[in-house]
Amino acid sequence: MEMKEKMPITPTTPVPSPSAAISAEAHEEGPSVADDLDVVPEPAFAIDVSHHANIDEAAAHELDAGKEPKMSADKVSVFYGDKQALKDISIKIYDDRVTAFIGPSGCGKSTFLRCLNRMNDTIPSARVTGRIELDNQDITSSAMDVVQLRARVGMVFQKPNPFPKSIFENVAYGPRIHGLASSKSELEGIVESSLKRAGLWDEVKDRLPESGTALSGGQQQRLCIARAIAVDPEVILMDEPCSALDPIATAKIEELIHELRGRYAIAIVTHNMQQAARVSQRTAFFHLGELVEYGKTSAIFTNPRKQRTQDYITGRYG
């Protein structure tokens, strides 16, 4: 991982304008979530900044105090052979929130995401230390059944990867192997509701027997999201879900993330800082395998406490 310096002389303004971050924040149903009460539309942004400016690193985690985290990582380190890819990451992920992981390429954000449903198990040289909990249950222990874990913590990948089977089969595969449907009509119901929730039903309802790979890139990615929610997970992990998509398809996925937020805890890795500002309520900035800063998205983008975060979001490197 190396830093690339971009235009070191000209001072750049933060990429997402403060108002953009605010408007993203405005998507939250403010009153219902206690700790977001301090976010008031428009001019309040100045207050917001001054308010958070005094909060130290530890306090950032206190933001959600009193609320049970859905998943929590405690001092998680990942090694690929002798190389340490992640250093003592501690982070909490909550229901009803979108948590964005940002950072330059190779900073370990995808690696961390893959720890959360133990997809790193498939890499023989990878070794994970530390403790990761899902509903206060340690998922790194050998007692945790990895197949069940992945049914509870679904994943959407960077490149749309539908199975080379029919659209119906793509969505039905998960419920079928987990035995979630006892009859064909029940299975059809699950497929329909999953596709509806993924906002794809109207586009594909007449072509369910066609191959999933025949869809456009954005439709394929929504099909993958439908496939993930078909097994009724509690957490959805998204690894740069829009990096292979055009802006219109991206907008649809982001809209979808907003709609899904009420049902699932969502963690999303993204390269695109505007996207993090638009879709997330919490942002974690990773750099060189360390968690540099974690806090409310509005705070990270408007008033980062660490110089490295400031440099990254203003486009000095990355």
Next chain:
Amino acid sequence: MRKRVRRRYASERWFRGFGLAAVAISVLFLAFLLYAMASKGIGGFSHYEARLPIDFARSDLFLDPATLHGPDAAQTVAGADLEGVISKAAAAAYGASAARMFGDAAATRLGEAIVANPDVLKGQGMFWLPVSSQVDIAAKGESDTASEQLVNALQQKQALKRTFNGRFLTASDSTDSSSVGVWGALKGTFFTILVTMALAFPIGVLAAVYLEEFAPRNRWTDMIEVSINNLAAVPSIIFGLLGLAVFLNTMYLPRSAPLVGGMTLALMTMPVIVIAGRNAIKTVPPSIRDAALGVGASKMQVTFHHVLPLALPGILTGTIIGMARALGETAPLLMIGMRAFVAAPPGGIADPATVLPVQIFLWSDEVDRGFVEKTSAAIIVLLLFMLVMNGLAIYLRNRFERRW
């Protein structure tokens, strides 16, 4: 600058020229091979028959038409001296030099005719019988002065005709070239390939799946990989020796049987299938595995629901290439006794049998000139067999091929 560009174009033209020449030469060789085989072998599928009037009343044949009903009829007829009857009748019809113009095949044909209709024995009959290989060769235009005169005489009397040699496809090996056929060898080949397929395909595919998907990467698996790659390059006769030592001398399995031949060829084919299978499995994109793991499929479900179906076209292609190689293999089968003279087609995998390539090898060694075209004809049958198998491979590959 301009000179450089021109030089680059010139070198490209040269390269294309060489490539074209290489293709032209290989096409030429192929055309020559096909022409040589077709021109020699096509004759093997037809033979000459001569008309022969036989007066059974005047022959020394002691056969009572009344006894020639029922299942024992064929045996009774086979025991009679039909050769003698034919020889006498031929001498009477076409002169003393024609006494030996018919071979074993003629007697067999006559016997069949008698069994079919025993009443011919009561009087005179007119039969079309296949001539001996010597006369056949002469009639097909390859010089043999003594026979040529006879052929001319027969042709003047319009007592000679060329017909399709059905016997070549339905009979087995024989000492007489006019009555040989490939059926026995074809059947032996079929049984042998069946055994090879039944053993090599499942074992090879499972080994490939295990090595590629489940096995840890360590010294042991590296060693196994190197061994398998080396096994694929071992000369086939070594496998024949192995089969001889293990299957015949240690396990006492039947000699010359398709069972042992198939097992030996399976040993030879397995490394090819493992290598092809591993390559096919490797080409399945990891994103498909991730996708299946991501919805909570177990390792085995990932492998059998997604990876294997996607790798199947590649595995099948590799398997059929391996099978085609096994189909054309001679050396290892010589070692386990499949070069024996087998006159009856095998009834099962434990019966003595021979296979097409070995049959070709045996016929090519015969002194009788009639075997020359039979050898070529058998080669054509073998190539057609292979063509069918390769066609099947292409069909299966296209059938199962999917995009991702």
